[in-house]
Amino acid sequence: MSKSYDKQVDVISNINVTIEPGEFFVLVGPSGCGKSTMLRMIAGLETITSGTLKIGDQVANHLSPNKRDLSMVFQNYALYPHLTVQQNITFGLDVKKVKKAAQRERAAEVAKMLGLTDYLKRKPRELSGGQRQRVALARAIVSESPICLMDEPLSNLDAKLRAHMRTEIRRIQRKLGITMIYVTHDQVEAMTMGDRIMILHEGKIQQVGKPIDIYNNPANPFVATFIGSPPMNLAYSDVDKKASAIVIGDILRLPVPPEEVISIPEYQLIAGIRPEHLRPALKDTPEKDKLYVVVTNVEVLGNETVFSFKLGTNEWMAKWSGQWHIDIGDSIPILIDYGAFCLFEARTGDLIKKPTDLGNSVFGKEVLV
Amino acid sequence: MTLLEKPGIWKRTANGRTALLYLLPSILLFSVFVFYPMFRTIYLSFFLTDQNGDAAIWVGFENYSYLLESTAFINSMKATGLFVLYTVPIGIILALFFALLANEKLRGIGFFRTVYSSTMGISVAASSVIWLFMFNPSMGMFNRLLSLLNLPQIQWLLDPQWALLSVSISTIWMNIGFSFLILLGGLQNIDEHLYESSRIDGAGYFYRLRRITLPMLSPTLFFIITISLINAFQSFGQIDILTQGGPSASTNLIVYSIYREAFINYQFGTASAQAVTLFIIILIVTILQFKLGERRVHYQ
Amino acid sequence: MTTSLPKKIWIYFLLIVTSFLVFFPVMYAFLISFMTGPELLQGKFLPQSFSLDNYIKVFDRLPLLNYLLNSFIVSVSVMLGQLAVCSLAAYAFVFIQFKGRDFIFFLFISTMMIPWEATMIPNKFTIQKLDWLNTYQGLTLPFFALAFGTFLLRQHFKTIPKELHEASQIAGLSKFAFFRRVILPVSKTSLVTLGAYGFLTTWNMYLWPLLITTNKSVRTVQIGLKQLQSLETGTEWGVVMAGVIVVIIPTLLLLFLGQKQLQKGLTQGALK
Structure with a gap:
């Protein structure tokens, strides 16, 4: 199954992507980026101005929504208020003239999977938000369509329930092997649920890929700040080829290995570093590698500590694990490693240097940091 | 592709x-x-x-020029104008007063709401028959009341000086139910928090009425004024039953006049000219209401 | 909100006095309906006994049962007709995108500015030419289309989330099936409001039945009242009032049952 996408209008343009069968594909972006529009075009609820949409091998541009063999879960669930949970679940089957007995059987099965068995006789308004969400999910699953579209299905739930439903949706999707196309504005949802994610901004694709690849190697400054919390710290930078160094935010001067400096172009750059890569300077750190920063804000979150400081005109944040006794106004030595930086070309936003691999691995019984 | x-x-x-x-x-x-x-x-x-x-x-505009010269038609227009003037303002003020009373959260308020709105369920014909008896010169309760108070008797529907007023009183009563229902609905749509915050500021009842209730109610008031005006111009049943346009044509309201001209005198031309006049009047009222309303009404 | 006791007493006092005055004519008619001629002449306020003589007489004097049935048939037909015609139109205005929608909508609005009385002369002749005088269709059909009703329902349909429409599109529901299986059941409350309004106004209609009915075959109770009132002389007012009470009971009951609903629905339709 494949979908190719091209559209030349204001809202969405130049989308070209293939979604693999059985994949959990997440469309993520800030509100108004066109992600819902795209989902609705796949569903057939909005017309495609130009380009082709293929479902499987079939061109689907002018197919009516019900002929596309897909199901959809809406943000407000779109449950029929006058029907019971049971009737809501079987509504689509009833329209397709499935036999009553088969309808009941399938509904019972799905209800059991989602823990709705006790609520089948109730009306939607007698259910809690989480239960309604499950009914919407059940309605999508019961149709046995190979593709399921979800439009911000969790945004009306509270944080705890949302975390729970994330794993549940993921579990069901794996179990049934459905192709899931999932729209959200929440980057945490995208990171935790997606096999692959697509980041959209102002109707254009910013990046498509595995969540961790996108986190580590963001294609441009927008992706860098959109994915990850707190966002990646950015600052305008210039390279000084003679001194083999880079000047970040007019203040911080870092040496660059001579073999690398050659590959850096000489126009203006944007340097970016993840907050967790701004590490505390240790006792035996040579004084010349330390950078003293004045703390402007501190948040101690129990298992980690986030503090901000000014680097030139930019406000940066650092995230250290564990609890740190830091007060506003303290001057703290931190360690900044050139290797952890991304570099983007300022004008185009293209990534020109990836950070070196900073992930930790486990080999056998030994932990390698 | x-x-x-x-x-x-x-x-x-x-x-x-x-x-x-x-x-x-x-x-x-x-x-x-x-x-x-x-x-x-x-x-x-x-x-x-x-x-x-x-x-x-x-005949071209002759029907119209005939109407403009006809004292009967001019009288009918005058009577209609007076009738509107008598019924609309008083009717709305009364309905508003009842709606404010019935909007208080008290035990048994539902009963009072039902009573106030009850006249909406009573047809024009039925109300007119009831009022016809109440205005009855010998047996009706109005004259009995007057004689109890040792006041001179009034020929409510037979005296040209009183007939229009009498019809107006009964009409006010007939229309109160509907106006009440609409105004009460409007009052209940006002956000309770507005009152709570004004109470915290220490505003008194009449201050709240003037500064919160009436401005917030203005779209509803605007609507009910328009409807009442249009309804008043269209009154027919009460005239047909109470006075048949008399005495001496003092209650010959425009719709009744059209009806008589067309279906009793068979003068469809002049009746049509009157109907067009009615249409224009209602058009003007509606347009005026919208023009004025746009500027003055506070919409949420 | 709490209200102080003196204020409460004051409000109750006003409520009781004014509601008594408002309801007085109905109570008065009710009491009169039990009185005999001599009692009336004496100017009594309470009848001596609550005998049903006057009620029996009024059914004798007039084919009142026939009229009641006519009124009922006419009111129910108009009610159902309005519900069908208005809900179809409102559905098209809300759920179908088409060229000229605003223009047609404007046409609908403009009908509210044309008073029914200004068009009654040609309408009467239309019915006459169709040979529909003294028929139910002549009494009812002209009132099936109602701009106000279309607005009322349109307002309500607009509050239905568009996702319901989309969900049923994905399920493969046709437009009409969506209308019948989702929109109508979901809008039950507004349909009830419009239905009650339609029934009430039709039951109380006066001028049109006066023009269209010339004999008792389809004549409605309102015209019956006029007949009754003009037939009776002097002392038979008790019988007339009995007729009045019989005629107003159905609508009063309807109003008592549906007052809350009607008030909510009408304000909504009026203001949004």
Whole structure:
């Protein structure tokens, strides 16, 4: 199954992507980026101005929504208020003239999977938000369509329930092997649920890929700040080829290995570093590698500590694990490693240097940091 | 881009055709019973007609100039104007007063709401018959009350000086139920928090009434004023039962005048001219209301 | 909100006095309906006994049962007709995108500015030419299309989330099936409001039945009241009032049952 996408209008343009069968594909972006529009075009609820949409091998541009063999879960669930949970679940089957007995059987099965068995006789308004969400999910699953579209299905739930439903949706999707196309504005949802994610901004694709690849190697400054919390710290930078160094935010001067400096172009750059890569300077750190920063804000979150400081005109944040006794106004030595930086070309936003691999691995019984 | 043929005109107008199907009953009925007769009325108003209401002789604006010179018609217009003036303001003020009372959260308030709105459920014919008896010179309760108080008797519906007033009183009563219901609905739509915050600021009842209730109610008031004006111009049943336009044509309101001209005197031409006048008056009232309303009404 | 006791007493006092005054004519008619001629002449306020003589007499004097049945048939037909015609139109205005929608909508609005009385002359002749005088269709059909009703329902349909429409599109529901299986059941409350309004106004209609009915075959109770009132002389007012009470009971009951609903629905339709 494949979908190719091209559209030349204001809202969405130049989308070209293939979604693999059985994949959990997440469309993520800030509100108004066109992600819902795209989902609705796949569903057939909005017309495609130009380009082709293929479902499987079939061109689907002018197919009516019900002929596309897909199901959809809406943000407000779109449950029929006058029907019971049971009737809501079987509504689509009833329209397709499935036999009553088969309808009941399938509904019972799905209800059991989602823990709705006790609520089948109730009306939607007698259910809690989480239960309604499950009914919407059940309605999508019961149709046995190979593709399921979800439009911000969790945004009306509270944080705890949302975390729970994330794993549940993921579990069901794996179990049934459905192709899931999932729209959200929440980057945490995208990171935790997606096999692959697509980041959209102002109707254009910013990046498509595995969540961790996108986190580590963001294609441009927008992706860098959109994915990850707190966002990646950015600052305008210039390279000084003679001194083999880079000047970040007019203040911080870092040496660059001579073999690398050659590959850096000489126009203006944007340097970016993840907050967790701004590490505390240790006792035996040579004084010349330390950078003293004045703390402007501190948040101690129990298992980690986030503090901000000014680097030139930019406000940066650092995230250290564990609890740190830091007060506003303290001057703290931190360690900044050139290797952890991304570099983007300022004008185009293209990534020109990836950070070196900073992930930790486990080999056998030994932990390698 | 191989299989992408542009959908044909038949397919592109599919929505329009479906919509037309759904709208067809309304459009058909409106055409036959609203638009066609409106144009027909305008057309007839330029003719003298025969018994079957068909146009016979073209007379141009003569029907209108005849009306403008006819004292009967001018009287009828005057009576209609007075009638509107008597019924609309008092009716709305009373309904508003009742609605404010009935909007208090008290035990058993539902009962009072039902009583206030009850006149909406009573037809014009039934109310008129009840009031006809109450105005009865010998047995009616008004005159009995007067005699109890040793006041002179009044020929409510038979005295040209009193007849219009009497009809107006009964009309106010008939219309109060509907106005009350609409105004109460408007009051209940006002956000409770506004009152709570004003109480915290220490505002008194009348201050709240003036500064919160009335401004927030203004769209509803605006609506009910328009409807009441239009209703007043259209009054017919109470005239037909209470006075038949008399005495000495003092209650010959415009719709009754049209009815008599057309279906008793068979003068469809001049009746049509009167109908057009009624239409224009109502048009002006509605347009005026909207023009004034746009500026003064506070919408949420 | 709490209200102080003196204020409460004051409000109750006003409520009781004014509601008594408002309801007085109905109570008065009710009491009179049990009185005999002599009692009336004496100017009594309470009848001596609550005998049903006057009620029996009024059914004798007039084909009142026949009229009641006519009124009921006419009111129910108009009610159902309005519900069908208005809901179809409102559905098209809300759920179908088509060219000229605003223009047709404007046409609908404009009908509210044309008073029914201004068009009654040609309408009467239309019915006459169709040979529909003294028929139910002549009494009812002109009122099936109602701009106000279309607005009322349109307002309500607009509050239905568009996702319901989309969900049923994905399920493969046709437009009409969506209308019948989703929109109508979901809008039950507004349909009830419009239905009650339609029934009430039709039951109380006066001028049109006066023009269209010339004999008792389809004549409605309102015209019956006029007949009753003009037939009776002097002392038979008790019988007339009995007729009045019989005629107003159905609508009063309807109003008592549906007052809350009607008030909510009408305000909504009026203001949004």
